Amino acid sequence: MYFIGIDIGTSATKLLLMDEKGSVLRLVQKTYPTCFLEPGWSEQSPESWWKAVCAGIPELLDGFDAGEVKGMGACGQMHGLVTLDKSDRIIRPAILWNDSRTRYQVDYLNHDVGRATLARHTGNVAYTGFTAPKLLWMREEEPENFGRVARMMLPKDYVNYRLTGVHSTDFSDASGTLLLDVEHKRWSKTMLSICGLRERQVPELFESSEVIGEVMPDVADALGLPHGVKVCAGAGDNAAAAVGTGSVGAGHCNIVMGTAGTILIPTEGYLCDKENQLHAFCSADGGWNLMGCILSAAGCARWWVEDVVGTGDYPSEEERIQESNLGQNGVYFLPYLMGERTPHNDPRARGAFVGMRMDTTRADMTQAVLEGVAFALRDCLQVARAEEVDVNASTICGGGTHSRLWNSIVADILGIPLIITQTEQAPAFGAAMLASVACGVYPSVKDCSRRLVHLKETVWPDRRIIASYQGHYFTWHQMYPALKGIYQQML
Incomplete structure (x- = not known):
């Protein structure tokens, strides 16, 4: 039996085919651009990640029995803000982990809300790369777009959504949003309120190795996969690397x-x-x-x-x-x-x-x-x-x-x-x-x-x-x- 690992990176998506004994059978890489509209800004289209997966999986499986694929797991760049409207359409390009436009929002969180308050509710303080400051920036600088947000998620979660139709994330990736109560493994209602979100707008939480669903039949047909392939919640890239080492x-x-x-x-x-x-x-x-x-x-x-x-x-x-x-x-x-x-x-x-x-x-x-x-x-x-x-x-x-x-x-x-x-x-x-x-x-x-x-x-x-x-x-x-x-x- 085979398992597919997907790494949604900043410059490329890497897809890996592994058998049940841990032998790596093939590795495929698909690159895409990053947009730097202004100094310190870093954005990507979530659609580029999905296109990389759609192009990469058939190439990954070429010459192998695709019917032996039993499960898939994704990991990826952390902290990136992906926003969807009520029809699950992408609202704006994703703001990435290495984007530093949120300096003033970080100052607000660390000094006005207070480092002690943040640490009490999340176990962390604010950094420019984290997701919560990006949400505050969007609310302040793009209020019309922010008003359309029905769902927010992280990069690898968008790929999982396109595979399964499920809005999910895992605890490791959610930890870097500054919205998660890390100690108790639940969304922080205080932090959601500070960022102007309701709990229905954030994805369901899972452990990394939990099944969130199966690849949807039409998607499986398009990718050359059998029906019934399980998809796990996955992890942030560093958490996944720890498992892989x-x-x-x-x-x-x-x-x-x-x-x-x-x-x-x-x-x-x-x-x-x-x-x-x-x-x-x-x-x-x-x-x-x-x-x-x-x-x-x-x-x-x-x-x-x-x-x-x-x-x-x-x-x-x-x-x-x-x-x-x-x-x-x-x-x-x-x-x-x-x-x-x-x-x-x-x-x-x-x-x-x-x-x-x-x-x-x-x-x-x-x-x-x-x-x-x-x-x-x-x-x-x-x-x-x-x-x-x-x-x-x-x-x-x-x-x-x-x-x-x-x-x-x-x-x-x-x-x-x-x-x-x-x-x-x-x-x-x-x-x-x-x-x-x-x-x-x-x-x-x-x-x-x-x-x-x-x-x-x-x-x-x-x-x-x-x-x-x-x-x-x-x-x-x-x-x-x-x-x-x-x-x-x-x-």
Whole structure:
């Protein structure tokens, strides 16, 4: 039997075909554009995600017995605001996770409503990427469109709706809306009221591996699927990646080195850090996690290598870096090219190089970019450790993991071994795994992960370099506070 995992990404949708033993049989990718109408804006048409799925599934199944497909699971970019009218028609393009137009709405929520109030009702405070500030922006700037909203949902939920006709979401994705009472796993009536919504306008809540319905017969016929294919609620992309790397349950950790970077740490029960510097979210396995998110990770490397240096040859750039200079670099980089989420919650933050001299080399700058991203991840890890959450190792996935040097730098700066699993496409793999649980092939998400996720290699930190990076991190850590006042004066 086969299971399909769908990952609705920011630049492309990835579709993965998996058998019940966890073998990845095929991966298909369909790209689409993002619209940047104004500086800081980021939008996509939800229809482009659906077209990608419609084009991708027949290609995914070509040469395979489509009748063996039993279940489907979707994951995707979190926080995006999808709005439908009473006829379930799209009202406006989706406002994405990396859209920063909501700075004033975030200030209103954090200062007027109050961080303590938000934390009490949701376990989190407001960030520009979250969904609730987008709703406030829409109510204030597009009142006619807001008045037409009959349903709001998240990106992967729109695809699930087109598959099943069911308006649903899961707890992990809903956690990033700032509308969910994360601790008690229910919509917060207080937050819905603040955003001008009623409970009938938000989707029904499910655990990630719960069945929300079946692919509708006419849709199944159009996609070349058998009738009766089950669709599970799915998960936010980071929660799905945690499943796809086996980071299920307390004692685990997963780092995603994508365009943005995340560190997801499952916890023993619900946990909210004292200063709300990390996100307190639900996990795809029915539990909870602390999650840190830095807005620019592999995106920093792409900016430096492709846009600044002007080459696409990443290996050659890394070959310039001398191993003897690891832990000894005199140049520092703040990776805040798109502002920063955790732990600073500062959309005005900007990237910066500090410490350049007349003898600074191109290799020093490249190394500083790689180290700066790792230092930012450590900032998030330090918050979790302050809450006495032990992180002794982590899985790691995402495009950034193709660099062995970068993996080593992250391991040395965090001071923990990093585990790379066999399947690179962890979010889509995790979504397919959730579908297999929904179909009863495995009794739980934890059991499924234990059986299907396999280790590829472990990157061990170099004890000789860890001590050097400790001092460098202490220096780097003081740079954002020193520049914060200047950032507030910049446009």
